[in-house]
Amino acid sequence: MARKRLTYADAGVDIDAGEQVVDAIKPLMRRTYGPRVLGRHGGFAGCFRLDYNERLFKRNYRDPVLVSCTDGVGSKVLLAVKMRRLDTVGQDLVAMNVNDMLVQGAEPLFFLDYIGVHKVVPDQVAQIVKGVADGCRLSRCALLGGETAELPDLYRRGDFDLAGFAVGVCELRRMVDGSHCAAGDVILGLSSSGVHSNGYSLVRAIVRKARLDLRKRYTELGEDRSLGEILLTPTRIYTRAICAMLAAYRVKKPVRSMSHITGGGLPGNVMRTLGSHLNARIERGSWPVPPIFDFLARHGDVDDDQMQRVFNLGVGYICVVRPHFADAVAHRLEREGETVRVIGKVVRGTGRMIMN
Numbered sequence: 001m002a003r004k005r006l007t008y009a010d011a012g013v014d015i016d017a018g019e020q021v022v023d024a025i026k027p028l029m030r031r032t033y034g035p036r037v038l039g040r041h042g043g044f045a046g047c048f049r050l051d052y053n054e055r056l057f058k059r060n061y062r063d064p065v066l067v068s069c070t071d072g073v074g075s076k077v078l079l080a081v082k083m084r085r086l087d088t089v090g091q092d093l094v095a096m097n098v099n100d101m102l103v104q105g106a107e108p109l110f111f112l113d114y115i116g117v118h119k120v121v122p123d124q125v126a127q128i129v130k131g132v133a134d135g136c137r138l139s140r141c142a143l144l145g146g147e148t149a150e151l152p153d154l155y156r157r158g159d160f161d162l163a164g165f166a167v168g169v170c171e172l173r174r175m176v177d178g179s180h181c182a183a184g185d186v187i188l189g190l191s192s193s194g195v196h197s198n199g200y201s202l203v204r205a206i207v208r209k210a211r212l213d214l215r216k217r218y219t220e221l222g223e224d225r226s227l228g229e230i231l232l233t234p235t236r237i238y239t240r241a242i243c244a245m246l247a248a249y250r251v252k253k254p255v256r257s258m259s260h261i262t263g264g265g266l267p268g269n270v271m272r273t274l275g276s277h278l279n280a281r282i283e284r285g286s287w288p289v290p291p292i293f294d295f296l297a298r299h300g301d302v303d304d305d306q307m308q309r310v311f312n313l314g315v316g317y318i319c320v321v322r323p324h325f326a327d328a329v330a331h332r333l334e335r336e337g338e339t340v341r342v343i344g345k346v347v348r349g350t351g352r353m354i355m356n
Contacts, residue, residue, distance in 0.1 A: 012119070012152035020122040021148055028126070028133040032143040037110075046144030048110050050169065063172040067106035070165045071096040075200040076232075081158055083214060083228040086124055089162060090131020091138070092197045095235035097166035098139045099260040099317065102242045103273065105176035106168035108141035114163040115148045118155040128162070131234075139239040141166065174246070178257030178273030178320070181346055185256050186326035187270070187280060189287055189343035190333065192316030193236040198263040199310040203231060206300030221291050230292055238317050241336035248332055254325030261312040268309060270318060270353045279349025283356050286343045289314045308355065320346060 008015055026041050035054065038047040051060045073092045080089045090113070098108045113132050115125060125148055136143045155161070195203065207214065207227075214228030223230060246255065257273035270280045293314065297307050307313065321329045330340040 013150045014120055017120040017122055018148065018150065021120060021125045024122055024126040025129040025133075028129050029143045032111075032133050032136040032141070034142060037142050037144065046110065046112070046142075048142065048144060050109075061169065061171060064169050065106075065172050065175060067101050067104050067168045067170060068166065069097040069100045069168075070163065071100065072161070072163045073197050075204060076197050077160060077162060078204065079200060079214075079228065079231055081160070083232060085228075085232055086127040087131045087134075088232050088234045090128050090133070091135035091234040091237070093132055093162050093164040094135025094139055094141075094166075095237045096197050096262070097164045098135075098141065098168070098237060098239055099235070100262075101166055101168045102238055102317075103176070103258045103260055104170060105174055105246055105255075105258075106170040107243055108139045108166055108168040108239060110142040110144040110167055111136050111139070112144060112165040113146040114165075115146070115160060116151055116155060116162075117148065117160040118150075118152050118157050120148060120150045128160070132164070135234075135237060138237045140243075141168075141239075174253075176246075176253075176255055176258055178275070180253075181256040181274050181278060181320055183278065183346055183348045184323050185320050185346040186323050186342055187282065187344040187346065188319045188321055188326065188330055188333070189315040189341050190238060190241075190317040190319070191236075191287070191339035191341075192261070192290075192312045192314055194233040194290060194292055195231060196235040196262070196312055196316060198312070200231075202300070202302070202310055203296060206296050206302070210299040212299060218295065221295055223291075236316050238338070241333050241338045242317075242319075244336050245329060245332045252325075254322050254329055255319050256322060257320040259318045259320075261316050261318065263310070265308050265311055265313065266315060266318075266355070267353050271351060274320070274346065274351070276351035277348065278351065279347050280344060280353045281347050281356060282344040282353060287314055287341045315343060318343070 036049040036052050073089050077089055080086055101108055133143050215226045217226050259269045261269050333340045
């Protein structure tokens with residue numbers, strides 16, 4: 001009797017399932033391609049043309065600066081697993097990267113993803129990649145490649161993790177770095193779509209402590225969706241609006257600095273691009289705080305200071321703008337679909353954010 005030989009599948013890795021994933025995600029990736037993507041799907045590396053000289057689509061840079069980002073989604077993926085909803089966290093992954101990139105004034109070019117799983121289930125991986133592809137299309141960048149790793153000894157059954165990597169470009173003379181911020185500049189706040197992708201360890205702790213039902217619709221949230229669905233709302237992607245607004249000013253530079261409001265909330269992100277000789281004075285009542293934040297604070301008994309330091313509280317992105325251009329910039333962003341409010345101004349100070 002022939003002895004059974006050990007296989008990769010016996011060790012927990014299914015090569016056939018991996019190949020099914022490659023076939024399933026190919027059309028999803030191709031949906032994100034433009035004429036600057038070169039080479040065949042499934043190659044050892046993705047290729048992307050920075051300059052492009054074809055008659056119908058010409059794009060050349062004089063002094064290009066490449067801008068890169070990497071980020072993940074954190075424990076929001078655990079909520080996605082619990083809700084059995086895997087097609088949204090991919091958009092979160094893209095958003096966390098490209099929104100950071102926009103802060104420098106960069107246009108996203110391409111994106112790479114990493115998915116680590118306990119076991120490759122082709123349909124589930126395809127759902128995750130669909131979310132990534134949707135995010136790339138919203139960001140106008142190409143999903144150029146990625147990696148799916150089957151690691152049964154590292155991840156528990158049903159668990160997975162995501163990481164993303166983005167590359168963008170901007171002209172050196174058009175970079176936004178905050179070096180010219182001055183007292184009197186106006187701070188514009190762009191609305192978030194909800195909790196976005198930060199603070200989910202605290203969110204999950206609140207759900208456990210208060211014994212909240214993720215599948216229940218709570219009347220105080222004012223929506224015809226369950227708590228879990230509201231918490232899984234994808235992070236808003238600001239690419240189209242910010243890039244269109246910046247492109248409208250070919251000579252003038254009305255935007256002094258920008259910030260993506262992520263972990264640390266407004267206090268931890270507003271001052272990252274302002275000088276130590278300035279303060280940001282934020283008017284707390286200048287924008288409506290979405291009901292989900294009051295709901296979490298009340299059920300979790302979380303104080304106001306902690307809420308400010310963990311969550312975006314309804315402001316997902318800010319632009320610090322020269323006073324003369326504030327109305328025009330806000331109008332351009334609103335024309336691109338953003339909800340924009342004046343939430344404060346820059347004053348002389350010592351490098352602090354002051355919430356009034």
